[in-house]
Amino acid sequence: AGLRFIVGSRATKAPADLASHFRWHGDAFTDGQVIDTITPRVATTTARGVNDEQKRAEPVWDPAVHERSWRAVWSYSAKRAARDAKTLTLQENRAKAVIAGEKAARTPRFVTVKNGSRSLDETSLARARRVVGLKGYVTNIPATLMPAGEVIASYHELWHVEASFRMSKSDLRARPIFHHTRDAIEAHLTIVFA
Template structure:
């Protein structure tokens, strides 16, 4: 891990990962193979990384390929926070936590069935965002406390229904039987069931 700073502007934090290096090497090898196929004429010429076009001549951009290989396994993070506020390790940790936010937004589009809405007034826009973020917060809470994905929660609990009918002045309740998964979820959420 290393750090590079520009005074009063930004700093870059670099982290090396062997797992990332393996993935980067695989990607670079595939890109080099594709570039060589374009140069040989076996693949149609498109914008391909590491191919230099000069007129009709195509050559492998060896300098760019070597530069890319020298960075294999490295990932950079840019921040404007000084090291006195957040260490390099904390910067990397915060960036790694961003996947939770990204996962939440993917979840909101699919599992919560959030669709594009077209509002024209500030009040309507703010109301819509409030509802979406409230649903997202509830979904995250349920997911964290149930110990399962929101998709599984919905799939398990949605079919369960309970109905109360009044016949001759007497209430009668009928409910779907709880599955083992539903019981586990309800217990994890500390919701009483009978």
Template sequence: MLAYRSRTAGLAGMIMYDVTTLHFESKDEDGLRKVGMSKEHRVDPQIQVGLLVDPAGFLLELHMFEGNKAETMTLIPVLDTFAHRHGITDMVVVADAGILSAANLNALEDAGYRFIVGSRLTKAPYDLADHFDRHGDYFTNGQILESTRVMGTGKNARERRIVYKRSAKRLVRDNRNIQLMVRRAEDIAAGRKRMKKARFLKVDGAGKALDQATVERAQQLAGLKGYVANLSAETLGGQAVMSAYHDLWQVEASFRMTKNDLGARPVFHHQRDVIDAHLTVVFAALAIGRHLQEAPGMSLKKLVRQLDRLRSSTIRINGGEITFDADFPDDLQSTLQALKRGH
């Protein structure tokens, strides 16, 4: 387990959580490096990395897990460790739909955490029955709707708040994807393409056909995005719920920086302590990189390109030395001043 103290650690607030995988140049598994569900679609041994960041993308805490551990089982251990370390008693965690199950949300709530997670839309026609009864399939662009849904069964059943938003941009994208999937299902049903799993394909004893009911349901939901939260509307309005969820891109950006800019993968080590040290170096560099990005307001790649121009030189002639200092253009001067102010 590795941790870095946040600038806001110890304060109640909102944090973002996500998980990624790092693979190894090895065919051998052990107690830590295991083949599992890979974010990179690989079959090599891997580890899972759970990352907490604040809404601005600054690294809060990092945990390492076995490569085959279920992603949903990583969240509460990370939150518990972080909350205990910094004495936090009121925290809202934002995560993607990967942890969305009644059992996982109940466990989060029972552990004392508030949450905002992405919602799958399979139940939306029933959640929004009143809207569809009154307005049919008509929505305005940017329209926000509130609903509730009972999640879980028996003793585990709890009513959850659901926030939906309709987006014209999402509608165009969803309809385009639906049409692509419809054509794929039609081609398979007609024998023009070989048999594969397809969303809108219905297979029964009589053969293969397009599942028109599923298509119509998908079209009804096109343009909608859902969010589940255990915060009341008085505590956090619908727009604020969505804005908080959209900050998850900060975690994804940190993972991209880690893998691409900082060379975190592939991992060539095999001992747990050495792997731990490798991640410590990489994510310490990430914390520094995020800080450097924030001060001048530019990407780490652009910042490195700018600073790479600062070069001095020394020439030796006839036993003597002449040193030429680095030239500081105006744009670099402003960047360096921003970095000093952000120190």
């Protein structure tokens, strides 16, 4: 339909989207760093091939060239990293408590069950720790129309839309109406709501 969008991306997609960054720079990020790259639309080998980690520079998304991919913007925040690290530590401690039998609960994150015995999933935990502080945004808006900083700023304005929608659902205010037929009442409320 030719519509444009900006949505949040899952942190689990970061290692694939940022393969080149991780290869050339490791886990090092600076506060406020923004990386504009590509994320595959579909989970095929061809689609994943757009992020060539042999190249030092991140690929620039072009809708004509990258038909099976979207543009991905990743930003790093030290404040988010501290919060994410704290959350991961709590999840790790909970997983260890469940494994030790100190807590009886559903299987928490980072616990694997093999042959009836529980163990800490070190690989998943390390992968999660590697992407703390990162937040991803996926869009179909080219960098020529909207720079990465504007993509992030636009996504952060979403709360205004959500707040106004919540307000319109809960705080619909109308003057007293003195209509007697159903059609007149519905017409009046439709106009007030619009």
